[in-house]
Amino acid sequence: MTTTRISSTDLIATLEDRGCRITSPRRDFIALLERKEGGFSAEELCSELPGVGRATIYRTLKLLLEAGVLCKLAMPDGAPKYTLARFDHHHHAVCVQCGLVTDFRDSTIERLMRAVGSEVPGKVVGHRLEVYMTCQGCLVSPAD
Amino acid sequence: MTTTRISSTDLIATLEDRGCRITSPRRDFIALLERKEGGFSAEELCSELPGVGRATIYRTLKLLLEAGVLCKLAMPDGAPKYTLARFDHHHHAVCVQCGLVTDFRDSTIERLMRAVGSEVPGKVVGHRLEVYMTCQGCLVSPAD
DNA sequence: TGCGTTATTGCGACTCATTCTCAAAACGTC
């Protein structure tokens, strides 16, 4: 369920399509993203891109978020993490130990939304679902 | 589904049960909570309780959160809101216009969790679900 | 009721994630 690799070429094309200029900070940012496996934090990116200013990191993050190629999710304590979006509409199962993110799409959730829609007085306009887990790797070898 | 009123007496009893002292800032805080309909922010409480320090507001919020009588939820933009908990384990449908919170409990979500559990490699340890809506009142008279 | 112990308070400084301001630098087009 977590296969599709996203190439930096695709991400650059996404920016071009939105009329953005392809600058070297953006190029570096995207090259780094391409190498990321699971979820990552903004601060992590900042320290891995020492030549790029924090503001630019956050601006680029927001840009890709708006373009729909990144997702922002929250850890149990509310700490934000980002991850590459591989499906159009999907949800995340994030490992609370190592941050690995497994995407999944499930029709049950859509059914659930319809059920809620008929139960609450008003119109459902969206939702957010995060599943927290301990991944196989962390179950086998509890890292920290 | 959003019926049960919680009285300040209950909330005070909750604090007593945890061995907390019933101080006047806490009393004021609880009296204010009792009058709240939907979700509210910490800053809102601060300005409505001018005699009580910010730190105390946040400490009391945390206390009641730990006691399980309050829930913390996130708006679509990530802004935090708090709401009184009326069920043990439940989810929220929050109006993105006025902040009204409707609680619901749905067995579909528990089914969903089991489905995800068998799909992702690892052990599901928790989840977070927020449903965003426009409530009946806001549909009828779009306030702002 | 009066006291002492201990929890709680409030202030202000601090953190963390993120946004804003604005002058300087970099793009892409002509």
Added chain:
DNA sequence: GACGTTTTGAGAATGAGTCGCAATAACGCA
């Protein structure tokens, strides 16, 4: 290559929340 516009980076500002600490107030006991 020149030029207009978009981006950038440094640092100040913001919002949510926490922390340290001296002053204060609850509660149990006599």
